[in-house]
Amino acid sequence: MSFSVQEPGLFLAILLGVPLLLFLYVFYYVAFFYAHSVDGVKVPRGNFWIFPLIGETIQAFSVPPLVYFSKQMQKYGDTFTTHLLGTPTILTKDIELSKWVYSQTNKGLSNAIPKTTRELLGRDSIFFMTDDVHKRVRNLMKGPLSINELVGFIPTVDKAASDSIATWKSQKQVRVYQEIKKYVLYIAWSYLITINTQAYPYMDQMLANVPGAHVMEKLAHLYYTTQSGMMALPLLIPGTNYYKAMKARSLLQGVIKKVIADRQNGLVKCNDFLQSMLLPMEDGSLLTDDQIMDNIFSLLGASDATTSGCVVWMVKNICEHPKVYEDLKAEHDAIKMSKAEGEALTNADLKKMTLTLWTMNETLRLVKVVGFFTGRYADEDVLCKGVAIPKNWKIGLTHGYHRDPAYFPEPDTFNPYRFEKTPPPFTFTPWGGGCRTCPGKELAKIEILTFMYHLITNYSFERAEPDEGTTWHQFPYPSNFLPINITPRI
Ligand code: HEM
Numbered sequence: 001m002s003f004s005v006q007e008p009g010l011f012l013a014i015l016l017g018v019p020l021l022l023f024l025y026v027f028y029y030v031a032f033f034y035a036h037s038v039d040g041v042k043v044p045r046g047n048f049w050i051f052p053l054i055g056e057t058i059q060a061f062s063v064p065p066l067v068y069f070s071k072q073m074q075k076y077g078d079t080f081t082t083h084l085l086g087t088p089t090i091l092t093k094d095i096e097l098s099k100w101v102y103s104q105t106n107k108g109l110s111n112a113i114p115k116t117t118r119e120l121l122g123r124d125s126i127f128f129m130t131d132d133v134h135k136r137v138r139n140l141m142k143g144p145l146s147i148n149e150l151v152g153f154i155p156t157v158d159k160a161a162s163d164s165i166a167t168w169k170s171q172k173q174v175r176v177y178q179e180i181k182k183y184v185l186y187i188a189w190s191y192l193i194t195i196n197t198q199a200y201p202y203m204d205q206m207l208a209n210v211p212g213a214h215v216m217e218k219l220a221h222l223y224y225t226t227q228s229g230m231m232a233l234p235l236l237i238p239g240t241n242y243y244k245a246m247k248a249r250s251l252l253q254g255v256i257k258k259v260i261a262d263r264q265n266g267l268v269k270c271n272d273f274l275q276s277m278l279l280p281m282e283d284g285s286l287l288t289d290d291q292i293m294d295n296i297f298s299l300l301g302a303s304d305a306t307t308s309g310c311v312v313w314m315v316k317n318i319c320e321h322p323k324v325y326e327d328l329k330a331e332h333d334a335i336k337m338s339k340a341e342g343e344a345l346t347n348a349d350l351k352k353m354t355l356t357l358w359t360m361n362e363t364l365r366l367v368k369v370v371g372f373f374t375g376r377y378a379d380e381d382v383l384c385k386g387v388a389i390p391k392n393w394k395i396g397l398t399h400g401y402h403r404d405p406a407y408f409p410e411p412d413t414f415n416p417y418r419f420e421k422t423p424p425p426f427t428f429t430p431w432g433g434g435c436r437t438c439p440g441k442e443l444a445k446i447e448i449l450t451f452m453y454h455l456i457t458n459y460s461f462e463r464a465e466p467d468e469g470t471t472w473h474q475f476p477y478p479s480n481f482l483p484i485n486i487t488p489r490i
Pocket residue numbers: 111126127138298299300302303304306307310364369370374375429430431432433435436437438439440441443444
């Protein structure tokens with residue numbers, strides 16, 4: 001259909017009607033937005049820009065998140081209102097408010113995770129559990145993820161780090177982020193669900209059409225395909241990333257379900273995380289297959305970008321701080337000297353890596369590796385510490401107090417030695433807080449310290465591209481995956 005000056009009525013209606021509708025919509029939205037309050041308390045000051053669906057999304061994502069936060073916080077204070085990715089959002093660096101939010105699981109707040117991620121992680125994931133179910137599943141996970149249990153896993157991590165570093169022998173340059181991601185994923189699979197091709201002969205058949213030289217590579221391929229759908233538009237149309245991700249997930253799901261069935265039938269018994277998930281919870285009930293599967297998926301996802309992100313930023317920081325690098329060499333060389341050739345690291349060795357631990361902490365203080373926009377959705381109107389969080393709004397936790405000079409003098413300077421003194425309570429929260437505190441932090445520490453030991457004792461390294469930028473795609477990482485020039489140490 002076309003219209004022309006022969007249809008002046010229609011033309012005039014469109015000419016006046018469209019702007020009028022747009023004006024009314026924006027007017028309604030402005031009124032609706034500013035009228036928002038909880039028990040008479042208005043939402044914090046801020047700006048949501050003129051188009052409600054877009055809000056400040058473009059401004060917020062076109063600069064590093066820290067630049068955006070500090071600009072808005074200078075204008076509006078430690079807690080401000082904005083509109084990001086279609087959601088009215090309150091962002092805060094206020095310690096009391098953050099502490100309160102972290103401590104809630106069942107009082108009207110749920111994890112703010114995009115819909116696509118939710119579908120791919122699975123609805124029965126720990127990330128979306130609340131109330132008693134969350135508590136019971138956390139308690140079940142506590143055992144296998146405790147340091148006492150993990151001590152027995154250190155030799156496996158040690159071998160994985162040593163093997164990973166050994167593959168660099170013929171190379172002069174490696175990209176740290178790519179290498180570390182392979183290592184972290186391998187460990188996650190090994191710990192969560194022991195994959196043994198002899199015990200699971202059907203796996204070869206199920207994965208026959210998946211690219212990869214062996215089962216682990218095929219599983220990694222499926223995992224990464226699933227991951228690529230996490231930030232994609234939820235279009236279930238052949239060819240889209242989301243469609244491919246859902247297909248990969250369904251294949252992985254089939255494989256894991258068969259492994260679970262073998263364990264339940266007692267055909268295979270392994271000492272891994274999955275075996276612990278088959279035990280009864282404190283009320284005597286068992287997890288369903290879907291709950292087990294979704295949580296294995298969730299732990300794979302939760303461990304991957306975070307641990308890899310931490311290591312890659314640590315290596316970058318070490319390259320840029322020669323004194324720290326020299327002191328770390330001394331720390332690791334002393335441990336190496338105390339061990340026989342090829343002897344695996346022990347928990348006692350890891351405990352000697354004090355400066356490495358401080359370097360990890362300092363890195364996590366400066367870079368929020370879990371992504372800058374973590375937080376909670378309000379399932380009902382919430383009033384907390386004088387801040388109104390209306391129903392369906394998001395409260396985003398920026399960890400901005402990590403850069404508060406009152407707690408961390410010269411906060412923008414990389415200085416691991418500051419961790420010689422424990423920071424004041426709740427000023428340093430890289431693992432979150434309250435009942436959702438990261439349950440994988442002990443495993444992450446073992447992976448990180450062990451990898452740094454093998455890297456530092458085997459190679460001298462320097463940045464190959466000192467001007468490399470940062471990509472802020474969900475999780476921050478060096479844009480070219482941090483290429484480093486390496487020379488074997490004799
Ligand atoms: C350097 C590495 C890591 C960092 C910095 C980190 C950080 C965090 C943070 C801040 C949270 C809380 C998020 C929130 O409250 O919204 C969290 C939750 C979680 N993390 Fe980690 N994490 C790391 C590694 C791991 C690893 C290796 C695993 C698994 C083995 C893991 C499993 C989880 C799980 C399952 C949750 C959700 C807990 C719940 O909702 O109850 N994380 N992590």
